[in-house]
Amino acid sequence: MNLKPETLARIDEVIPHYASKRSATLPLLHLIQEDVGWISKEAIEWVAAKLELQPINVYEVVTFYPMFRQKPIGRRHIKVCRTLSCALMGGYKTCETFEKEFDTKMGEVSPDGEVTVEFVECLASCGTAPVVMIDDELHENVDSAKAKHLCGQIKAEASQRKT
Amino acid sequence: MIQPAKPDLVTVNIDGKEIAVPKGTNVIDAARQVGVDVPHYCYHPKLSVVGNCRMCLVELGMPAVDPVSKAPIMDPATGRQKVNWIPRPQIGCATYASQGLHIRTQTAQIKDCREGVTEFLLINHPLDCPICDKAGECMLQEQSTGYGRGYSRFIENKNVKPKRTLLGPRVVLDDERCILCSRCIRFCKEVAKDDVLGFIDRGSYSTLTCYPGKALENNYSLNTVDICPVGALTSTDFRFKMRVWFLKQTNSIDTESSVGANTVVWSREGVIHRITPRRNDEVNDTWMADSGRLLYKAVGAENRLASKETLDALIASAADVLTDAEGAIAVVGSGRSSVEEQFLTRKLADAVKARVFLVARSGAGDGILISSDRNPNVRGALITGLIDKLPSERLDTLAGGIDSGEIKAVISVGEDLTSAGITPEQLGKISIVHFGTHANSTSDAAKVVVPTLTVFEKAGTFVNQQFRLQKFAKAVPAKPGMHDDLDALSRLTAAMGGASLPSDLHELWEVLTKELPALATTTYRTLPETGLLLDATPWSGLRFPEGETLHFKPAASEEGVKA
Numbered sequence: 001m002n003l004k005p006e007t008l009a010r011i012d013e014v015i016p017h018y019a020s021k022r023s024a025t026l027p028l029l030h031l032i033q034e035d036v037g038w039i040s041k042e043a044i045e046w047v048a049a050k051l052e053l054q055p056i057n058v059y060e061v062v063t064f065y066p067m068f069r070q071k072p073i074g075r076r077h078i079k080v081c082r083t084l085s086c087a088l089m090g091g092y093k094t095c096e097t098f099e100k101e102f103d104t105k106m107g108e109v110s111p112d113g114e115v116t117v118e119f120v121e122c123l124a125s126c127g128t129a130p131v132v133m134i135d136d137e138l139h140e141n142v143d144s145a146k147a148k149h150l151c152g153q154i155k156a157e158a159s160q161r162k163t
Numbered sequence: 164m165i166q167p168a169k170p171d172l173v174t175v176n177i178d179g180k181e182i183a184v185p186k187g188t189n190v191i192d193a194a195r196q197v198g199v200d201v202p203h204y205c206y207h208p209k210l211s212v213v214g215n216c217r218m219c220l221v222e223l224g225m226p227a228v229d230p231v232s233k234a235p236i237m238d239p240a241t242g243r244q245k246v247n248w249i250p251r252p253q254i255g256c257a258t259y260a261s262q263g264l265h266i267r268t269q270t271a272q273i274k275d276c277r278e279g280v281t282e283f284l285l286i287n288h289p290l291d292c293p294i295c296d297k298a299g300e301c302m303l304q305e306q307s308t309g310y311g312r313g314y315s316r317f318i319e320n321k322n323v324k325p326k327r328t329l330l331g332p333r334v335v336l337d338d339e340r341c342i343l344c345s346r347c348i349r350f351c352k353e354v355a356k357d358d359v360l361g362f363i364d365r366g367s368y369s370t371l372t373c374y375p376g377k378a379l380e381n382n383y384s385l386n387t388v389d390i391c392p393v394g395a396l397t398s399t400d401f402r403f404k405m406r407v408w409f410l411k412q413t414n415s416i417d418t419e420s421s422v423g424a425n426t427v428v429w430s431r432e433g434v435i436h437r438i439t440p441r442r443n444d445e446v447n448d449t450w451m452a453d454s455g456r457l458l459y460k461a462v463g464a465e466n467r468l469a470s471k472e473t474l475d476a477l478i479a480s481a482a483d484v485l486t487d488a489e490g491a492i493a494v495v496g497s498g499r500s501s502v503e504e505q506f507l508t509r510k511l512a513d514a515v516k517a518r519v520f521l522v523a524r525s526g527a528g529d530g531i532l533i534s535s536d537r538n539p540n541v542r543g544a545l546i547t548g549l550i551d552k553l554p555s556e557r558l559d560t561l562a563g564g565i566d567s568g569e570i571k572a573v574i575s576v577g578e579d580l581t582s583a584g585i586t587p588e589q590l591g592k593i594s595i596v597h598f599g600t601h602a603n604s605t606s607d608a609a610k611v612v613v614p615t616l617t618v619f620e621k622a623g624t625f626v627n628q629q630f631r632l633q634k635f636a637k638a639v640p641a642k643p644g645m646h647d648d649l650d651a652l653s654r655l656t657a658a659m660g661g662a663s664l665p666s667d668l669h670e671l672w673e674v675l676t677k678e679l680p681a682l683a684t685t686t687y688r689t690l691p692e693t694g695l696l697l698d699a700t701p702w703s704g705l706r707f708p709e710g711e712t713l714h715f716k717p718a719a720s721e722e723g724v725k726a
């Protein structure tokens with residue numbers, strides 16, 4: 001497993017918080033997903049070995065929670081709300097814009113590796129619908145124009161990083 | 164024998180019937196003792212309790228007492244102590260008997276609960292009983308009939324899931340039938356110590372899976388098929404071959420090792436279709452190894468021996484061979500023979516004044532239900548006096564005797580001499596009388612071959628590693644040209660001038676009871692199906708090879724150290 005030293009340190013820190021190692025399964029998975037973006041088979045086996053479990057025990061947990069990703073994800077995770085208010089205010093259109101701009105499909109990694117676009121349920125900001133979360137940042141009133149603008153920002157950052 | 168400590172008994176009341184049960188007995192088991200069936204799926208007496216199927220709901224109550232004085236509160240209407248019932252039903256599998264516990268299983272609420280649980284279990288169940296191997300022994304089928312509503316209100320589409328996932332070489336999974344009881348998962352983890360199964364995804368998409376890249380291939384995998392309450396797990400060997408209700412069940416013993424797991428042999432019209440474990444809490448609980456389930460294939464094996472001659476003719480020619488070699492005869496007995504056969508082998512050896520050898524068979528013990536002694540009945544040979552010390556794997560002394568010309572004839576009772584270290588040249592130097600079931604180099608070299616029976620075609624007893632005498636019954640009749648071991652051995656003994664002994668099992672047992680001190684108080688007829696522990700003290704000085712297995716701890720080793 002290729003985890004950042006910080007992640008490893010946090011993992012070692014979190015395990016003794018629990019009476020039985022097994023209980024640290026969820027926190028460990030969160031830390032790994034935060035670091036790598038998704039939970040690979042290798043990660044499952046790594047966690048199992050770390051917590052003295054069998055891989056199947058960890059696999060059960062990973063598949064139970066839909067928010068653990070079992071596939072790689074783009075550098076940025078674009079979460080478009082599709083619950084009632086946002087849906088009424090054009091959330092689907094917003095989503096389509098993101099897909100088109102990055103030439104990708106829902107749930108997939110865009111060809112440039114920059115983003116993964118997905119629908120999520122209510123982000124608790126219904127008053128400013130449609131809303132989008134990019135990684136941990138909330139963007140409000142994201143109509144198609146604003147979506148295009150956000151895409152432009154992400155792409156600009158990407159080309160800056162490459163040079 | 165050391166008496167087990169008396170368990171604390173508590174009295175519980177089940178549907179008005181009082182019964183004293185050991186503290187800690189759960190409601191399902193307690194109810195069974197008064198003849199009340201509490202339907203259940205996930206609970207298995209030999210696995211941990213998880214309480215996830217909810218079929219075993221019952222009403223619970225405790226006798227009412229005054230909170231301050233603790234004096235019983237009486238019900239004026241009945242004149243008995245009032246019972247405080249818990250308003251909501253509780254699961255019986257995870258409720259343990261305590262003094263005064265009251266249980267109701269027949270109320271309208273419980274009937275409703277059972278109908279509700281059954282309805283949910285059947286929502287996504289494919290109801291393909293007509294093509295399901297489990298039909299006829301399916302808990303879901305039985306309990307849906309007994310406790311279900313009897314008709315379906317479900318008009319939506321059912322979930323579609325994989326129908327034939329190969330979990331391992333011997334087990335196939337039909338995910339649609341699975342009711343997610345987790346018995347198989349717990350078995351693998353707790354008994355087989357091979358934690359590879361689990362549920363992935365959730366809700367109605369939950370699917371039983373083997374961890375990707377692993378397989379359910381431990382030597383106990385088929386027990387999951389036995390305990391699966393539905394037809395989700397089926398055996399590749401038995402799948403689609405036979406309807407269980409056509410099969411005759413015969414109690415038998417697994418001959419793989421000295422553990423002596425209790426089994427049931429399932430046959431129809433003289434053909435065996437499967438072997439499953441039979442519960443014996445002192446020996447194998449409800450389990451057996453996969454390897455033991457395939458042993459029945461030996462019955463119809465191609466190299467099975469059969470004779471054209473009558474038994475009389477065979478015995479006559481055997482007697483001729485032996486008479487020629489008088490005074491230079493050895494007997495190779497077997498730890499695979501039954502107690503009765505070993506007794507007769509001893510008599511035969513006495514009649515021809517032969518020295519007796521036995522061949523040990525060993526392999527790695529798995530710590531569960533296969534011990535390192537791969538003979539089922541070496542202890543029987545000790546009890547019957549066939550041998551007085553533990554056998555070795557190689558017949559080196561016999562080989563020496565053959566080379567020196569001391570031994571001119573060998574009677575082999577079911578053993579292959581070559582695999583015990585006798586060379587083909589040595590085989591060539593002696594005349595062999597061979598009793599056996601399958602062709603091997605010894606039967607090829609023998610002057611006289613008496614084809615005999617497998618454990619499935621005869622009855623008798625074995626003594627397992629705990630010195631537990633266990634009986635097995637005849638499951639299928641023998642084919643023509645194969646002869647009953649007892650009959651053959653007693654006739655040859657008589658022909659060689661030895662005692663005339665009965666070949667009928669029950670009559671023979673009268674002789675055994677009289678002659679063998681270890682069996683003095685035993686009769687075949689009264690031997691319990693779960694076996695009888697014999698007094699092992701006469702042999703406590705021997706160092707038996709077995710290590711620890713499920714219900715066996717080697718005791719002799721410590722004593723051996725002390726001595």
Ligand code: SF4
Binds near residue numbers: 347391392395
């Ligand atoms: S396969 Fe059978 S034993 Fe395993 S969880 Fe499903 S129903 Fe239970």
Ligand code: FES
Binds near residue numbers: 086
């Ligand atoms: S519906 Fe989108 S934030 Fe609530």
Ligand code: FES
Binds near residue numbers: 206214256
């Ligand atoms: S048997 Fe009690 S919940 Fe399943």
